Amino acid sequence: MARPPTQEQFDEFAQVAWPRLYRSAYLLVGDHASAEDLVQTALAKTFGNWGRVRTLEAAPAYARQVLFNTAMSWFRKASWNREQPTEVLPDLGQDSDPTTRSVLLDAVAALPPRQRAVVVLRFYEDLDVRRTAALLGCSEGTVKSQTSFALDKLRTILGDPTLTLEVTQ
Amino acid sequence: MTDNDLRTLLRDAADEVSVPRLATDELHLRVRAVRRRRRARWAAGAAALAIAGALGTYALSGTLGGDEPHIAAAEGDPRGWAVAEGGSVHFGDGSVVTYGGTVNDLRYTSVGLLARSTQSNARLSLITTAGVQPLDLGDVSDRLIGTDPDSPYVSWTVEGGDGWLVRVIDLVTGEKVADVPISGKYTWAGWKTPPVAVDGEHAYVALDDRTLDVEWRAGKVSTAKGLPGSYTTEVLNGRAVTQDATGETQRVVEVATGQVLLTTRSTEFPDDLIRLKLSPDGTHALAAPYSTCDEHDNCRYDTPTAPIHDLGQGTETAVELGDHIGWAPGGQLIRASGTKVEICDQVGKECADTPVTLKKRADTISGTMNQS
Known part of the structure; x- marks a missing residue:
């Protein structure tokens, strides 16, 4: 040892x-x-x-x-x-700026736990799909679908329909 | 905004988070607590192994002779168990089936192993020693499906009306045998629709505030007495693992009555993290530690041994874990260590080599629900 x-x-x-x-x-x-x-x-x-x-x-x-x-x-x-609770999305009002940092953190916090973990690993820790799947103990397909759902939700919360995902490994 | 923008914004936002000073005194206290628990556990494990080793030697010399296989039940198991290495599925009888992708998990049913790949979770395949049969059951991506080692039924939920339908498919015919409507609030997990466990003609659906007991053949829906909401688990022979609100205590319960058969506390383990895993017949529970993976995705359990609880006798035996350990459909233990795979009795004492030979090490063992 x-x-x-x-x-x-x-x-x-x-x-x-x-x-x-x-x-x-x-x-x-x-x-x-x-x-x-x-x-x-x-x-x-x-x-x-x-x-x-x-x-x-x-x-x-x-x-x-x-x-x-x-x-x-x-x-x-x-x-x-x-x-x-993650069912009710925060009302950000008309003046919300999608680039405001606290707004982004609030949006990430509103994601269900598994989606939040995927977002943090892929977009903050910068892990690829394979490493994220290995770390969370799920399939790569699950990571991809969770990422997709998370981005859908972030789009809704941030009011940014252009949030896209380039599926990179 | 692209994903790269999101990456930048998230990092910028995180950089703005004020980070408090590391409380080293608190950390030292926690380190000492972990070491104390670890020492206590090692001492208990070593004692149990010493006793079990002596008993195992006696049993082998007293009951088994010559070259007879130690575990007769491991031979000719019609339902088979397997370990996967990459895209190869190695059955216990030595046969090898090539799967079209990397195996993520192999779930037991009475008609074969139900597989999903690591690359996609949309499609299921049925794998037996005869080969791989891709199933055309629709898109099951990002749904936690329920299977039963003793039946050919698989279940998941789909959107329907104001709620969901509990869909049950008979894998023998590939036909839908039930679509039971349910309703309630589901926000607690990240799966697209509520997760399901199947045990015979019962499907258990985990909603936010309760778990529904769906008698799918009769179309009857009630609240499961023994299962909480916001928590999903396998139900095996009427039994399931639950955990309390703090997560420190895990229990094996009779689902129909809520009767507690076993209570374990994670604080008694070195890492505070265990998962109770029931045998397919629900008679034994393995308190498995978590595994951690290195940069090459080689994963190991955090402790070399773990206790197996005999729920009928109320006894506990330490078992060596190897790289992977899991349950065969007949209740034996499968243990993979490097290129070697063994089959053992229910408490891991009498073990026999199998014809399985791996190139490096197993990635997945059958019976594991690998969908966190």
Whole structure:
């Protein structure tokens, strides 16, 4: 088994990985407290499972996978789903600017959890369809269809009918 | 706005998110908690393996002799189990069938394995040792379909009226045998229509606030007592896995009555993440850890062993997981490790090699519902 890093090495890794993981987590769960909890959980599990991580270089990708696995586990909780209604889309009014950042984050937060995870992985983490499918444990076809549904919904919310997807691998 | 615009906007928006300082004290506390749980689990697992190893040695020397196969039931199984490596489906009897694509999942039915590819989830194929039969059942893309290891019925939901129709197809004839209308609120999952589980002549449809028990032959719809809303699960021989509102506690329940047969807490596991997976006959439950994948998509379980619960006896046995582990239709365990595939008894103690030889390692094992 790979030797665990020293606390100093792990702290250094955690400090470097923290901002990126935190932003992914925030996009996934939509609030600061849950995002912080999610990343703390992912980092602690990464350290606890160092035998599979093996090297500090591999740790960021491992921590990302644990973060998404943990988030998907949270999403399966009935309480989480009840707290995240997605049927009613936010009324953005006539003056909404589709390029306004908070509006985009609100729109992403309004997606159902699986679609949100696909959007974050494909458009924020920049993973291709295959890697996204592997990370979420679903088929590439599911990733493609979830991406399509998500973009449909984002179009509706953002009022931008020109939002298209170039299906890239 | 194109997808590249969306990518840029999303990154810009994320960059604007204020990131708090990493609370290293809190992280250290959590790391220590994970290590404590891990140590406790390893100690318990090692003890269980030592006891099980001694019992297994006794059983082998006492009941099995010569070159007799350890698991007689593994031979001549008419319904077959398989592991997939890329586009090749390796059945337990050693036969190999080439599938037109990369296999995503292989679901058990009484007439063969129902497959979808990783490239498309729109079409289903039936695979047996005789070959692959593509099915013309319409577009089932992005729907969670229900199958039953003991019947030829497959079910999913389609839009219909103000709600949905629970559609049931008999794979023997390829004919639709039921279209039962249902209604309710469905927003909780990302599938196009509500997900379905099938157990004999019952279909279970997960809506937001409840799960419907659809007696599809009779056309009768009621609320399932033992299943919550906003949660989908397989129902096997009247039993299913559920989890509580916090997600920390998973249970095996009798769906008809809600009677709890097993309770497990994820906090007792090193990563706080397990999935209970019932055997096809509903008599055993494997508490499998999650697997994580490296940059080459080589996936491994996060722990080398996991407990199997005998629901009738109330006992627990540790089983080595290998690369993939799953249930055969007859209730045995299939374990793939590298190029080797074994078939084991229900608690993973008596195992026998199979004729299956893989090139590198299995991608998928039959009986796995690989649609998160």
